[in-house]
Amino acid sequence: MQRKKEEKRKTILDAAEKLIAEDGFRDMTMDQVAKDADVAKGTVYLYFKNKNSLCAAVNARINKELNQVIKEKMDLYQTGLEKVVASGTATVEFCLKNMQKWKAITELYQMKFKDPEDPNVKEFLYEVNNMVQMMANGYRQGIKEGTIREDLDPVPTAIFNRMAFSNAITPTTEQNMLLKMNNINMQHYAGVAGELIGRSTRKDLLNAEDMKKNIKKTYENLEKDL
Amino acid sequence: MQRKKEEKRKTILDAAEKLIAEDGFRDMTMDQVAKDADVAKGTVYLYFKNKNSLCAAVNARINKELNQVIKEKMDLYQTGLEKVVASGTATVEFCLKNMQKWKAITELYQMKFKDPEDPNVKEFLYEVNNMVQMMANGYRQGIKEGTIREDLDPVPTAIFNRMAFSNAITPTTEQNMLLKMNNINMQHYAGVAGELIGRSTRKDLLNAEDMKKNIKKTYENLEKDL
DNA sequence: AGTCATTAATGACTTTTGGTCATATATAAT
DNA sequence: ATTATATATGACCAAAAGTCATTAATGACT
Numbered sequence: 001m002q003r004k005k006e007e008k009r010k011t012i013l014d015a016a017e018k019l020i021a022e023d024g025f026r027d028m029t030m031d032q033v034a035k036d037a038d039v040a041k042g043t044v045y046l047y048f049k050n051k052n053s054l055c056a057a058v059n060a061r062i063n064k065e066l067n068q069v070i071k072e073k074m075d076l077y078q079t080g081l082e083k084v085v086a087s088g089t090a091t092v093e094f095c096l097k098n099m100q101k102w103k104a105i106t107e108l109y110q111m112k113f114k115d116p117e118d119p120n121v122k123e124f125l126y127e128v129n130n131m132v133q134m135m136a137n138g139y140r141q142g143i144k145e146g147t148i149r150e151d152l153d154p155v156p157t158a159i160f161n162r163m164a165f166s167n168a169i170t171p172t173t174e175q176n177m178l179l180k181m182n183n184i185n186m187q188h189y190a191g192v193a194g195e196l197i198g199r200s201t202r203k204d205l206l207n208a209e210d211m212k213k214n215i216k217k218t219y220e221n222l223e224k225d226l
Numbered sequence: 227m228q229r230k231k232e233e234k235r236k237t238i239l240d241a242a243e244k245l246i247a248e249d250g251f252r253d254m255t256m257d258q259v260a261k262d263a264d265v266a267k268g269t270v271y272l273y274f275k276n277k278n279s280l281c282a283a284v285n286a287r288i289n290k291e292l293n294q295v296i297k298e299k300m301d302l303y304q305t306g307l308e309k310v311v312a313s314g315t316a317t318v319e320f321c322l323k324n325m326q327k328w329k330a331i332t333e334l335y336q337m338k339f340k341d342p343e344d345p346n347v348k349e350f351l352y353e354v355n356n357m358v359q360m361m362a363n364g365y366r367q368g369i370k371e372g373t374i375r376e377d378l379d380p381v382p383t384a385i386f387n388r389m390a391f392s393n394a395i396t397p398t399t400e401q402n403m404l405l406k407m408n409n410i411n412m413q414h415y416a417g418v419a420g421e422l423i424g425r426s427t428r429k430d431l432l433n434a435e436d437m438k439k440n441i442k443k444t445y446e447n448l449e450k451d452l
Numbered sequence: 453a454g455t456c457a458t459t460a461a462t463g464a465c466t467t468t469t470g471g472t473c474a475t476a477t478a479t480a481a482t
Numbered sequence: 483a484t485t486a487t488a489t490a491t492g493a494c495c496a497a498a499a500g501t502c503a504t505t506a507a508t509g510a511c512t
Contacts, residue, residue, distance in 0.1 A: 005460085024338065029498060040462040042501085051499070110336040112250065112399045128400065129407055149425075155408050156418040159401055164390060173338045174354065175385055181355055182381050192382040199375075200426035231489090256470060266491045268472080277470065 009047050012037045017058045021103040025055050025111055052113065053120045059108045060124035062101045067131050069094050074134060080142030081202070087135055088165060088194075095169055106170040132158045139201070149203050161197055168193035235273050238263045243284045247329040251281050251337055278339065279346045285334045286350035288327045293357050295320050300360060306368025307428070313361055314391060314420075321395055332396040358384045365427070375429050387423055394419035 015036035019028040030051055034041040048054040073090035074083045095102040113121045135158035142148030168190050171179065179189055241262035245254040256277055260267040274280040299316035300309045321328040339347045361384035368374030394416050397405065405415055 008460095026338075030500080031498070041499095042463065043461055045500070046460070109398070109400070110338075112252075112336075113403075114399075116403070125400075125403055125407065129404055132404055132408075152422075153414075153418050156405070156410050156415045157422065159397075159404050159408075159410075159415065160390075160393070160419045160422060163393060163398065163401060164386075167386070167389060171385075172335070172389070173340075174335070174351075175389060177339075177342070177351055178355055178358055178385050179382070181351065182358075182385075184382050184385075188379075189382045189385065192379050193386045196378075196383065196386060196426040200422040255468085257468095267470095268492065269490055271471070272490070 008037075008039065008043075012039065012044055012047055012054070013058055013061060016054050017062070017104050018100065020055065020058060020107050021100040024107045025051075028055075030054075048120070049118065052111075052115065053118050055108060055111055056113050056118060056120035056124045059105060059111075060120055060127055062098075062105045063124060063127035063131065065098075065101065066091070066094050066105075067127055067134070070131060070134060074138065079147065080138050080140065080145050081147040084135065084138040084142060084148070084201070087138060091165065092169065102170070106166065109166065110172075128162075132162060135162065147203055148201055152201060157201065161201065164193065164197050168197065234263075234265065234269075238265065238270055238273055238280070239284055239287060242280050243288070243330050244326060246281065246284060246333050247326040250333045251277075254281075256280075274346070275344065278337075278341065279344050281334060281337055282339050282344060282346035282350045285331060285337075286346055286353055288324075288331045289350060289353035289357065291324075291327065292317070292320050292331070293353055293360070296357060296360060300364065305373065306364050306366065306371050307373035309364040310361065310368060310374070310427070313357075313364060317391065318395065328396070332392065335392065354388075358388060361388065373429055374427055378427060383427065387427065390419065390423050394423065 012033060015033045016028065019032055019036065028051075030044055031041055033054070034044050037044070044054070048057060070087050070090040073086045073093075077083050077086050113124065115121055116125075132155065136154035139148055139152060139154040139157060143150050143152065143154075167175075171186070171189060175189075176186075179186065238259060241259045242254065245258055245262065254277075256270055257267060259280070260270050263270070270280070274283060296313050296316040299312045299319075303309050303312050339350065341347055342351075358381065362380035365374055365378060365380040365383060369376050369378065369380075393401075397412070397415060401415075402412075405412065
């Protein structure tokens with residue numbers, strides 16, 4: 001019984017994730033989620049308090065997966081700088097391998113999760129904070145090892161860079177329009193942005209190529225979709 | 227007659243701007259806009275095609291004002307780096323003097339303007355692009371003068387930094403929650419983020435204090451509101 | 453197997469809100 | 483004064499979030 005419930009929850013999440021990736025959470029309707037998940041609308045509300053909570057749950061699930069991938073990749077390396085770069089590489093890889101999921105979290109990036117009591121919102125925040133802490137630890141280690149600027153405060157830097165990195169891979173619609181107006185393709189933007197992020201944190205200014213290349217690689221695949 | 231139409235349009239824009247600043251564009255209802263502007267709902271739709279277009283018009287108007295302020299400030303200085311710093315200072319000043327307008331554009335930052343044919347969307351993009359070009363020119367000049375990194379591509383850098391700077395002053399709700407979880411206040415975040423932005427573009431790493439201070443100053447006032 | 457209690461599922465219904473349109477009013481032209 | 487045009491209105495419609503009385507399924511206990 002518990003098993004079946006778990007599965008039905010997953011089915012609903014799957015349907016929601018797909019719809020969010022396709023049209024954004026604004027255009028995702030609860031009726032369509034119900035239809036795609038082969039349940040009645042009331043059932044969706046049995047599993048998720050409201051649309052906001054459902055979106056938070058989708059967001060939590062994807063970020064959990066992403067964290068897993070990032071953690072595994074980071075664990076392959078020893079130095080702080082390597083780990084930080086690895087977190088970027090892992091994110092790009094995740095984006096390439098799970099386009100739907102990546103599209104969904106970037107769409108959800110614009111969402112306001114107002115209710116901090118909602119367990120799904122809590123779980124989502126827990127996951128995001130987890131990633132921030134992983135990055136912050138990478139910075140701390142890099143600082144000790146002398147490869148990352150020592151005057152940098154790890155946690156707020158991680159909070160900022162997480163956003164910045166995500167933006168490098170997937171600019172906002174506004175930015176996309178600006179890029180179009182100026183005939184700049186997304187790969188190039190990703191490269192420039194990645195470079196800026198790297199420059200701001202790294203101590204040695206050489207070897208900026210890694211991060212840049214990673215993000216560029218993403219775009220060769222991602223642009224087909226758009 | 228033309229005069230009266232112009233004024234009514236302004237009244238509607240004022241009402242919308244206020245509501246967006248208060249609750250975000252999602253919670254702004256066209257009924258409330260009509261009520262606050264003392265016109266019938268149909269009249270609002272006479273002046274603005276739809277909600278999206280109204281929001282775009284609000285966004286265009288504020289960005290136009292902001293550009294004005296930025297341009298004036300930049301014109302006071304000679305060197306590229308000074309101009310770039312001035313654009314930041316002007317933005318912070320604008321934010322301090324026009325909290326409602328600043329709140330509104332940061333809320334509107336999350337909006338998707340889908341219809342590129344809409345004249346209000348066009349005007350909005352025109353203004354934003356204008357600002358990007360001003361910043362890019364500052365970078366170009368700074369590169370020539372040797373104060374800004376020469377390997378930096380001005381336009382995409384401006385597109386990225388405009389977003390980054392705005393985020394430094396006003397983090398997303400998600401980031402705000404993370405900051406809260408980690409007991410980091412917004413001033414500190416603004417300082418860290420401003421520093422990162424400065425570091426990524428400036429050639430000489432000294433004198434990072436300017437940009438940092440500017441953003442920090444913002445927060446002393448802004449936090450009262452929140 | 454049959455009865456009953458509890459849990460899960462349903463979809464018709466309500467409410468909210470973006471958007472429309474037939475009608476009414478004001479303004480300008482003749 | 484009359485007509486034509488522009489402006490304004492709010493009742494109405496449709497879409498979508500969210501509710502709830504009713505029904506169906508499940509499992510425990512005789």
